[in-house]
Amino acid sequence: MLEFFGPVNINWMGKAKFFVSLSLLLLAIGTISLILHGGPLYGIDFRGGTLVYVRFVNPPAVSVIRSSLAQGGFPQANIQAIGNINRPDIHEVVIGLDERELNEQKIDAGRQAIEEALKRSFPVPDATKPDLNAAGASAISDTLLRRDPLGFGAAATDRYKAIASAITGFRDSQRGGLLAGVDDLRAPLAASAEVQAGRGGADAVLAVLRDSFTVGSFAIRNVEIVGPKVGAELRQQALLATLYALGGMLVYIAFRFEWIYGAAAVLACFHDVLITLGLFSIFRFEISLTVIAALLTLVGYSMNDTIVIFDRIRENLRIMRRERLADVVNKAINQTLSRTILTSGLTFLTVLVLFLLGGASLRAFSFAMVVGIVVGTYSSFGIAAPMVVAWYRWRGSEGTVGAGSLAGSRGR
Amino acid sequence: MQMNVRIRAILIALVILLCIYGLFGLPKFPSSFAQVKSNFSDRIRLGLDLKGGTHLILQVQTEEAVKQYTDQTLDRLRKQLTDEGVHFEEIREPDDQHINVVNVVTDLTGKFQDDIRQGYQDWELAPTAGQVSGYTMSLRATAIAAIRTDTMHQSVETIRRRIDELGLTEPVVSEYTRGQDEILVQLPGEGDPTRAKLIIQAGGQLELRLVVGGRTYSSPADAYQSQANGLLPPNTELLAGREDRAPGQPGSSADVYYLVERYAPVTGRDLRGAKSVPSSDYPGKYEVSFSLSNAAAKRFGEFTEANLQHQMAIVLDHRVYTAPVIQSRIEDQGRITGGFDLAAANDLALVLRSGSLPASVKYLEERTIGPSLGADSIREGVQASMVSLAVVMLFMLVYYRLSGLNAVLALLLNLVILLAALAYFQAVLTLPGIAGVILTIGMGVDSNVLIFERIREELRNGKPNPSAVEVGFNRAFLTIIDTHVTTVVSAAFLFIFGTGPVRGFAVTLVIGLIANVFTAVYVSRTIFAWHLARMTREAELSI
Numbered sequence: 001m002l003e004f005f006g007p008v009n010i011n012w013m014g015k016a017k018f019f020v021s022l023s024l025l026l027l028a029i030g031t032i033s034l035i036l037h038g039g040p041l042y043g044i045d046f047r048g049g050t051l052v053y054v055r056f057v058n059p060p061a062v063s064v065i066r067s068s069l070a071q072g073g074f075p076q077a078n079i080q081a082i083g084n085i086n087r088p089d090i091h092e093v094v095i096g097l098d099e100r101e102l103n104e105q106k107i108d109a110g111r112q113a114i115e116e117a118l119k120r121s122f123p124v125p126d127a128t129k130p131d132l133n134a135a136g137a138s139a140i141s142d143t144l145l146r147r148d149p150l151g152f153g154a155a156a157t158d159r160y161k162a163i164a165s166a167i168t169g170f171r172d173s174q175r176g177g178l179l180a181g182v183d184d185l186r187a188p189l190a191a192s193a194e195v196q197a198g199r200g201g202a203d204a205v206l207a208v209l210r211d212s213f214t215v216g217s218f219a220i221r222n223v224e225i226v227g228p229k230v231g232a233e234l235r236q237q238a239l240l241a242t243l244y245a246l247g248g249m250l251v252y253i254a255f256r257f258e259w260i261y262g263a264a265a266v267l268a269c270f271h272d273v274l275i276t277l278g279l280f281s282i283f284r285f286e287i288s289l290t291v292i293a294a295l296l297t298l299v300g301y302s303m304n305d306t307i308v309i310f311d312r313i314r315e316n317l318r319i320m321r322r323e324r325l326a327d328v329v330n331k332a333i334n335q336t337l338s339r340t341i342l343t344s345g346l347t348f349l350t351v352l353v354l355f356l357l358g359g360a361s362l363r364a365f366s367f368a369m370v371v372g373i374v375v376g377t378y379s380s381f382g383i384a385a386p387m388v389v390a391w392y393r394w395r396g397s398e399g400t401v402g403a404g405s406l407a408g409s410r411g412r
Numbered sequence: 413m414q415m416n417v418r419i420r421a422i423l424i425a426l427v428i429l430l431c432i433y434g435l436f437g438l439p440k441f442p443s444s445f446a447q448v449k450s451n452f453s454d455r456i457r458l459g460l461d462l463k464g465g466t467h468l469i470l471q472v473q474t475e476e477a478v479k480q481y482t483d484q485t486l487d488r489l490r491k492q493l494t495d496e497g498v499h500f501e502e503i504r505e506p507d508d509q510h511i512n513v514v515n516v517v518t519d520l521t522g523k524f525q526d527d528i529r530q531g532y533q534d535w536e537l538a539p540t541a542g543q544v545s546g547y548t549m550s551l552r553a554t555a556i557a558a559i560r561t562d563t564m565h566q567s568v569e570t571i572r573r574r575i576d577e578l579g580l581t582e583p584v585v586s587e588y589t590r591g592q593d594e595i596l597v598q599l600p601g602e603g604d605p606t607r608a609k610l611i612i613q614a615g616g617q618l619e620l621r622l623v624v625g626g627r628t629y630s631s632p633a634d635a636y637q638s639q640a641n642g643l644l645p646p647n648t649e650l651l652a653g654r655e656d657r658a659p660g661q662p663g664s665s666a667d668v669y670y671l672v673e674r675y676a677p678v679t680g681r682d683l684r685g686a687k688s689v690p691s692s693d694y695p696g697k698y699e700v701s702f703s704l705s706n707a708a709a710k711r712f713g714e715f716t717e718a719n720l721q722h723q724m725a726i727v728l729d730h731r732v733y734t735a736p737v738i739q740s741r742i743e744d745q746g747r748i749t750g751g752f753d754l755a756a757a758n759d760l761a762l763v764l765r766s767g768s769l770p771a772s773v774k775y776l777e778e779r780t781i782g783p784s785l786g787a788d789s790i791r792e793g794v795q796a797s798m799v800s801l802a803v804v805m806l807f808m809l810v811y812y813r814l815s816g817l818n819a820v821l822a823l824l825l826n827l828v829i830l831l832a833a834l835a836y837f838q839a840v841l842t843l844p845g846i847a848g849v850i851l852t853i854g855m856g857v858d859s860n861v862l863i864f865e866r867i868r869e870e871l872r873n874g875k876p877n878p879s880a881v882e883v884g885f886n887r888a889f890l891t892i893i894d895t896h897v898t899t900v901v902s903a904a905f906l907f908i909f910g911t912g913p914v915r916g917f918a919v920t921l922v923i924g925l926i927a928n929v930f931t932a933v934y935v936s937r938t939i940f941a942w943h944l945a946r947m948t949r950e951a952e953l954s955i
Contacts, residue, residue, distance in 0.1 A: 002811050007872075053785070107775050108609075136603055168783070172464075173791070177784025223780040230469065230776045233591050241910040245902035252901050256894055293844035293917045296906060297851045300921070303902070304855060304895045308862065311891040339858075339865040346807060346861075347854040350800035354850070357796045362789075365847065 005338040012333045012381050013326040013389055019382035023271060030278015037281055043288030044224050046238075048099035048231035050110040053082075053222040054118060056091045057180050060218070065093065068117040074110065090176055092221070099228045107225050115220065124216040132213035133171070133178055134220075140164040140209075149208040150198025159194045163205065166192050177219045182210045238292045245296070246270070249303060257310055260391045265306045268384035272302045272375045279371050285364045294365045298372025301347065305340065305380040312336050313385075326389050333381045344377040417945065420938040427930070428825065431832035455835040459842030459916060462790050464783035465600035468609065469776045472593045476771040477563040478556055479508040485532065485549075486511050492531070498524050509551040511535070516545045560593065566770045568595055573766035574611050575599070590911040594776065603782060609775065611759055615729035617768040618683065618702075619676035620712075620746070623723035623735050624648050628655065628668040635669050647674045651725070653732025654750070670732045672725050677715045682708030684744075686764040688757035691749060698757035699749040702764060709744035717741040728760075793846050800850075804857055812864050814954035818939050819860035822931040826856050829927035830920065839923075842916035852924025855895070859932035863888040864955055877953045881940050889933055896925045 034040060044051045062079050069077045078096040097110040124131050130139065141164035145156055152159050170188040171179050179185065189195050189202040198204070226234075246266050254262035273295055280287060312332035320328050351373060355366035437451045460467050482505055489511070490503050501515035516524050524547070528537045534555035540546035564587055572585040575597065584598035599608055624645060629635035635650050636642055644650065652667040686702040693699075704712055716724075716738050725735040726748050734749050752760065805823065808816035830852060834841060867884030875883065900922055907918040947953075 002813075003868075053782075055784075108778055111778075134603075136601075172782075172784035173787040175784075176788065177782055219782070219784070220780075221782040221785045223778070225775075225778040227776040230591075237590060237909070237911060238914065241906050241914055244909050245905040248901040248905045249898050252898050253894075289912070289914070290844055290847070292914060293847045296902075296914070296917060297847050300851050300899045300902065301854060303898055304858060307895045307898060308858075308891055311894055315887070335869070336865075339861050342811075342861045342865070343854075343858040346804050346857050349803055349807075350850065350854065353800040353803065354796045357792065357799060362792065362796070362843075369850075 003338075005341065008334050008337055010330070010334055010337075012330050013386060016382075016386035016389070019378075019386060023275075023379075023383060026275050027271070027278065030275055030281060033278055033281040037284075040277060040281055041284060041286050042231075042235070043286035043291070044096070044226050044231075045289045046231050046235045046287060048226045048228040050097040050107075050114070051222075051224045052095045052111060052114045052220060054093050054095065055176060055178050055219050055221050056093065056122070057178055057217045059091045060093060060122070062093065064121050065095070065117065068121040069095070069114065071120075072113040072117045074113055074117075077114070099226075099231065107227050111223055111225060118218060118220075122217050124214045126214040129212060129214040131216040132182065132209065133216050133218075135168075135213065137161070137164045137168045140167055140213075143212045144205070144208060147208045147212070149204035150195065150200050152198055159197070162194050163189070163192060166194075177221055179215055181215050182206055182213070185209065234289070238289070242273075242292070242296065242299075246299070253307070253310070257314060260388055261310050264384040264387040264391075265303060265310070267387065268306055268379040269299045269302050269376075271383055272298060272372060272379050275375050276368055276371050280364075280368070283367070285367055288364065290362075290365050291368055294368035294372070298369060298376050301373055302376030302379055305344070305377055306384045308336055308339065309333055309380050309385055310388075313388075325392050329385050329389055333385060340377060340380070344373055348373045417938060417942050420934070421942070424935055424938060427829070431828050434832035434835045435828070456831060457834075457838060457840045458786075458790070459840045459845065460598055460600060460779075460781055460786075461843045462786050462793075462841065463600055464603070464781045464786035465598060466602045466605040466608065467777070467779040467781075468597040468599075468605065468612070469588060469590075469778075470595050470597065470612065470773045471591070471776050472564055472567045472595060472769075472773050473771045474560045474563045474593045475508060478551070478559050480771075481555075481559055482508055482511065482551065485535070489513075489528075489532070492527065493524070496523070496527070498527070509556065511549040512540060513547045513549070514540075514543065516547060518545050521545060563770045564593060564595070567773065570616075570767050570769050571595065571597065571612050571773075574762060575608065577762050577766065578608060578611070580608075588911070591776075595773070601783070603780060605778065605780060607755075607759070609778075611763060613773055613775075614759075614763040615769055615772060616680060616763040616766065617729050618680035618764055619727040620678040621672040621674075621676045621725050621727055622719055623725050624671045624673060626723055628653075628670055628735075630668060632669060635671055644671065648672060649674055651727060651730060651732050653725070653727075653735070670725055670735060672727070672732070676727070678704065678708055678712050680764060680768045682712075683764060686761040688752070688754065688761045689747075691751065693749060694751050697751040698754050699747050699752060700757050700761045700764065701745065701747045702761075704744040704746070706744075713741055713743045789843060793843070797846070797850070797853075801853065804853070808857070808860070812860075812955055814943070815864055815867075815940075818936050819857075819864070819932075821939065822860060822936045823853065823856050825935060826852065826924065826927050826931045829931070830924045833923045833927070834920070837919075837923075839919050840916060841920070844914065845916040845920040848917045848920030848924060851899075851921055852928060855899070855925065856928045856932055858895075859888070859892050859928060860936065862891055863932070863936065867953075867955055871953065871955070876949060877947075877951075878944050878949075880953070881937075881944060885933065885937050885940075892929065892933060896929055900925055 062081060066077065066079055069075070069079075074097060076098060078098075080094050080096070082092045082094055095114050097114075132140075141157075141160045144160040144164060148156055150156075150159070166188060167185055170185065171177060174188075175184065183206065186202055186206060189205050195202055195205060246269060249269075250262040250266045252262070253265050276295065276298065277287075280291070285291070309329075309332055312335055313329055316328045316332050316335075320331070348370070351366050351369035354362060355370050435452055435455060436448050437455075486503060486505055493500060493503075493513075498520045499517040500513050503511065503513050506512055513524075525537060528535060528547075528549065532549065534552055535549040536552055538548055538550070540548045568585055568587055575583045575585055580599050580602055582600055584596065586596050588594040588596040597608075597612065599605065602608060625638075629638065629650070632650055636644065639645070648671055650669050651672055653670055655668050682704050684703045684705045686700055688698050689701045691697040691699045720738055720740070723735045723737050725732045726746065727733070728748065736749075748760065801823070805820045808819045808823075810816070812819060827849075830849065833839075839845075863884055866888045867880050870880035870883045871877070903918040903921045903925075906914050907922075910918065944953075
């Protein structure tokens with residue numbers, strides 16, 4: 001049997017004061033950061049505004065984009081280059097416009113201005129032709145169908161559709177949505193069964209593409225426009241959903257254990273969320289809808305951890321009727337310690353991988369998870385359990401807790 | 413241990429087969445790997461954030477429909493009272509939901525009140541405060557709600573018809589429950605929503621109305637001053653439009669005003685069809701030709717015959733497009749000219765075919781996810797999940813040996829069931845949904861660790877293998893139920909009160925947790941029972 005931990009005997013409740021001070025310190029640091037920064041840093045979902053993600057073939061000069069946008073009437077545009085450690089060959093920029101610059105009647109005015117500014121700063125080689133990097137599969141297959149470079153004649157429609165989706169598929173999943181030139185497509189076209197079936201081969205297709213399309217040096221990858229009303233609505237709704245969820249859990253735990261257990265578990269979860277939000281503020285991560293999903297996930301983990309310990313307390317209470325509650329709780333935490341460390345360690349490893357490999361879209365999400373698992377595990381024995389003990393001590397029933405209703409009627 | 417391993421094994425095998433069917437369909441032998449793969453990707457529906465596409469949220473201005481209803485009621489009531497000789501000083505609309513009738517002739521107030529009670533049940537009648545014989549009609553809340561609901565249904569239907577004609581794959585048009593009067597439109601694979609947005613927003617309200625006076629005015633003031641008494645003739649109104657002229661020809665680009673009758677003999681509802689055709693006047697340009705239904709054609713024939721040599725305005729969304737002179741009786745054909753290019757003419761024809769929107773719409777939210785971003789998210793998400801799953805499984809195998817194999821099987825089966833359930837329920841997998849999957853894996857690992865650690869504890873206390881396993885499962889089961897039910901409760905609240913991404917998270921989480929109770933407890937225990945039955949009592953359990 002491979003074991004990391006034998007039976008342990010740690011007096012957790014004796015360290016309760018230390019835990020509470022630690023939590024208060026963390027909460028204070030987070031709160032100070034939140035106050036200094038004027039509240040949490042909301043992402044576009046909750047703030048409203050316009051975000052346009054643009055990818056470039058070559059590293060773009062941010063100053064050029066900025067002056068072009070200023071010309072277009074948006075001098076305050078926020079322009080940021082997004083680095084990606086795993087892919088240094090990718091040059092991406094995100095352009096943001098404030099919610100105040102949104103026009104209620106025409107919310108995509110900002111996006112259009114950004115597109116025009118980009119076209120001015122990074123013109124395509126031939127403005128009379130469509131940009132291959134912006135073309136959809138249907139536009140490409142229409143062009144091929146019209147020119148019929150492979151001489152398919154009547155049976156061409158499906159074949160050119162397949163070739164067109166091979167082209168866009170290669171562009172979008174192999175080249176990150178951006179071709180440097182038509183010749184990039186030589187290899188995937190030569191490998192396509194449809195191209196091989198026609199006369200002329202890849203060269204004929206490339207010639208038609210070169211003739212009908214131009215290749216721009218940037219591609220818009222992602223556009224998010226959220227109206228100002230929506231932002232407030234989403235914020236309120238996410239908050240309400242979370243509060244209702246916490247309330248639901250409180251009721252269930254109160255029903256299965258006692259109400260103080262439910263209150264302690266929910267308070268511990270609340271504590272985890274607050275600390276995580278504080279760290280988000282310190283590290284300047286934006287709170288988006290995906291981050292809300294991460295916060296909910298960590299609430300789930302934290303709750304899970306707490307219930308495992310509570311369950312063991314309930315079980316121990318039935319056999320340890322004469323002991324002090326603090327001892328019963330200590331024993332429960334010690335008994336479940338190996339499980340706690342194994343589970344938390346493994347899930348921590350999982351989200352650490354996600355944080356390191358998951359890419360930009362999951363960065364804030366996995367950060368919340370990494371923090372959340374540590375804090376969530378800690379809060380189960382550092383906050384939730386001491387709170388239950390403190391409650392019974394305050395009630396003065398510490399010595400005779402074995403006779404409490406939990407051990408008697410509600411047990412198995 | 414008292415349990416029928418065979419029956420349990422059969423049940424588990426059935427579940428696995430069902431899942432494989434759900435994910436891949438009936439295997440047709442010989443089936444290629446590509447076929448299996450495409451079956452799989454057809455069945456798991458990806459959300460827009462993973463697949464790429466456009467996500468729009470728009471708000472229907474339903475108060476416009478309420479106002480329209482009030483306008484109509486006011487017209488109807490004025491006509492009825494005048495016809496019946498119930499005199500009054502004035503009838504007016506203080507706001508969109510109220511009508512004031514001022515100074516109703518006193519000896520007929522009884523009849524007036526009866527009229528309202530019988531013919532206007534949607535309205536609440538009360539004397540106007542401070543007036544001797546004045547009455548205020550208020551639109552009832554139930555009627556307002558009904559108008560709103562109706563407007564929403566109609567808007568969704570109209571927008572759906574329009575989007576369907578665009579020929580995109582699997583578009584979604586539905587009412588959105590987040591806020592009031594919102595509609596969600598999802599256009600998978602559509603990278604540039606400009607055209608779709610224009611088509612959705614187009615009012616599409618076509619009316620043919622007679623032009624009064626046979627001339628245009630340069631401004632509203634001009635129109636008023638040109639009338640004999642400075643007032644517009646009864647039952648007419650001024651509409652803006654363009655002067656009829658060829659595109660590119662000189663002339664002012666400013667609007668001109670037409671004085672037209674309020675009554676429209678033909679509206680968009682009378683259309684049988686509409687299509688774009690090459691323009692007969694301007695070479696290289698297009699126009700939209702429409703045809704009328706039989707009943708409308710008859711009406712229109714009589715109307716045109718009675719008004720030969722008069723100008724008829726073709727009004728679209730309260731704007732005059734053209735105002736040709738009626739040269740002969742016209743039965744069922746009409747044209748909207750205006751020098752459109754082909755795409756604009758096609759879109760206008762599409763909008764006319766799909767009917768008009770009952771109220772205007774405004775965009776609240778617009779997201780376009782490029783296909784390359786979706787592909788990146790999938791690749792990174794899958795990569796990360798695979799690596800972390802591998803790490804977890806390797807650890808379980810090393811730490812718990814043969815029992816770890818048990819846990820690995822349970823975890824894999826959990827994922828298979830989760831994906832199959834997503835396919836069966838046609839749920840959509842989104843990025844937050846993947847977060848739900850990760851939480852599921854975490855709780856699956858936790859369940860196994862809980863059980864195994866408990867079994868080890870019982871073994872340390874000197875229990876023999878079978879009873880250690882039994883006690884371990886029994887005790888851990890209660891904990892697992894508590895943790896899982898708590899999380900399901902919270903997920904249920906998230907599903908009810910959340911929208912969009914939060915919901916996607918809740919769905920995968922609930923499915924994953926239910927699957928986990930089955931795999932971590934039922935399946936795992938069955939494997940243990942099978943294993944225990946096969947080993948001697950004294951042999952050491954590999955845990």
